[in-house]
Amino acid sequence: MTQSGDTKQVLTGSADNSCRLWDCETGKQLAFFKTSSAVRTGGFDFSGNIIMFTTDKQMGYHCYVSFFDIRDPAQISNNEPYMKVPASESKITSAVWGPLGEFVIAGHENGELVQYSAKSGEIMTKVKEHTKQINDIQTSLDLTMFITASKDSTAKLFDSASFEHLKTFRTERPVNSAAISPIVEHVVLGGGQEAMDVTTTSTRIGKFEARFFHLSFEEEFGRVKGHFGPINSVAFHPDGKSYSSGGEDGYVRIHHFDPQYFEFEMEF
Numbered sequence: 001m002t003q004s005g006d007t008k009q010v011l012t013g014s015a016d017n018s019c020r021l022w023d024c025e026t027g028k029q030l031a032f033f034k035t036s037s038a039v040r041t042g043g044f045d046f047s048g049n050i051i052m053f054t055t056d057k058q059m060g061y062h063c064y065v066s067f068f069d070i071r072d073p074a075q076i077s078n079n080e081p082y083m084k085v086p087a088s089e090s091k092i093t094s095a096v097w098g099p100l101g102e103f104v105i106a107g108h109e110n111g112e113l114v115q116y117s118a119k120s121g122e123i124m125t126k127v128k129e130h131t132k133q134i135n136d137i138q139t140s141l142d143l144t145m146f147i148t149a150s151k152d153s154t155a156k157l158f159d160s161a162s163f164e165h166l167k168t169f170r171t172e173r174p175v176n177s178a179a180i181s182p183i184v185e186h187v188v189l190g191g192g193q194e195a196m197d198v199t200t201t202s203t204r205i206g207k208f209e210a211r212f213f214h215l216s217f218e219e220e221f222g223r224v225k226g227h228f229g230p231i232n233s234v235a236f237h238p239d240g241k242s243y244s245s246g247g248e249d250g251y252v253r254i255h256h257f258d259p260q261y262f263e264f265e266m267e268f
Contacts (some may be wrong), residue, residue, distance in 0.1 A: 011051055013039025019053045021070065031076045033068070036061045041094050045101030046143075050118070052104055054092040063091035065104060065116060085121035087114070094136050098160050099143040105160065107134025107148055115163060125163045129156055135175065136233070141182040149178040155189050157215070169213045169220075177233045183240030184262065185215035190231030190245055210234060210245050210255075221264065226253050 009030065013019045015038040021031035035055045042053030049071050057063040066081040075082060090110035098105050103124055104116045111130035114123055132151035139146045139160065149155045155178040157167040169178070175191040192208040208230060209223040229248030236243045242256040 009044075009048070011042050011044065011053070013042045013053050015039075021051070031070060033066075033076075034079055035066075040092060043095070043097050045097050045118070046099070047101060050101060052095070052097070052118070054087075054095050054106070057087075057091040063087040065092065065095070065106065065121075067118065067121075083118075083121050085116055093133055094148075096137045096139055096146065097143075105137060105146060107137050107150075109133045111150065111152065113148065113158070113163060127158075127163045127165070129158075129165045130154070132174075136177040138177075138179045138235075140180045141238075145180065147178045147180050147187055149175040149189065149191065151175075153191075155187065155213075157187070167215065167218050169218055171207070171211060173207045174230075176231060177235075179234050179236050179243070180215070181236050181240050182238060187213050187215055188234050188236070188243055189213065190234040190247075192227075192230035192248075208247070210243070224255060226255075227251065 008024055010022045010024055017035045017037060019033040019039045019042060020029055023030055037058045038056045040054045040056050044051055050069055052065055052067050054065050055063060065085040067083040068075050068081050090108040092106045093109050094107040096105050101118055103118055106114045106116060111132055111134060112126060112128045115125040117124050130150040130152050134148050134150050136149040137146055144160055145157055146160055147155055147157050151174045153171050153174055155169040155175050156165060158165055169189060173192050175189050177190045178187060180187050189211045208227045209225050210231060211220055212222040213220050227247035227249050231245050231247045233246040242254060244252060244254045246252045
């Protein structure tokens with residue numbers, strides 16, 4: 001699920017082979033896009049007029065990135081995107097828009113990061129810094145950087161335009177989600193033991209804490225407990241004063257930072 005920049009609309013994708021556009025105030029469905037396979041990820045460009053979503057490679061269907069201009073009623077009524085880009089080598093597992101809506105940043109099952117042009121669909125840049133599936137991609141507030149979370153037990157920071165690898169944050173378990181603080185040089189990581197192994201692992205060994213790292217120094221400085229299963233999603237509040245985490249245990253937890261958090265400085 002993702003919201004437009006003005007928060008008036010929300011886009012949802014599901015394993016029921018559909019992507020839907022909703023009005024936030026009334027809950028009314030504004031558009032329905034039928035797909036051939038499960039919708040994995042999606043989002044609005046900076047203007048809120050163009051949406052993209054990706055579909056899974058399954059049941060004989062290829063993975064695609066579809067682009068719709070929601071100002072065009074014909075595209076919605078005919079369920080015909082103005083551009084549909086195949087990702088045949090490895091399916092897309094996460095994707096976000098880059099700055100100014102010029103391209104889409106996609107993370108793949110094989111660990112590759114690919115920059116797709118939103119105008120031509122061509123691959124602009126491709127790098128492979130991860131060795132396993134990329135589970136999540138989130139951008140900085142100004143969209144100049146983005147962070148990836150991977151099954152290879154790392155999160156990595158990249159420059160959005162050049163795809164230059166800037167920093168690496170290492171853990172001992174798969175990282176399912178990672179986010180960048182909008183006001184301080186901190187990142188938060190969520191993950192833990194694979195979900196299929198949770199029943200045979202204690203919460204102490206499973207490492208289900210949210211983990212905080214300094215953006216520049218790559219050093220871990222704090223952990224927050226609470227979940228008793230893998231953390232699947234983390235996000236900072238836009239004002240940077242709190243964060244939320246969603247876990248395999250069925251809980252969404254909202255944490256407000258103490259004043260001391262903002263006074264913290266790394267010591268070496």
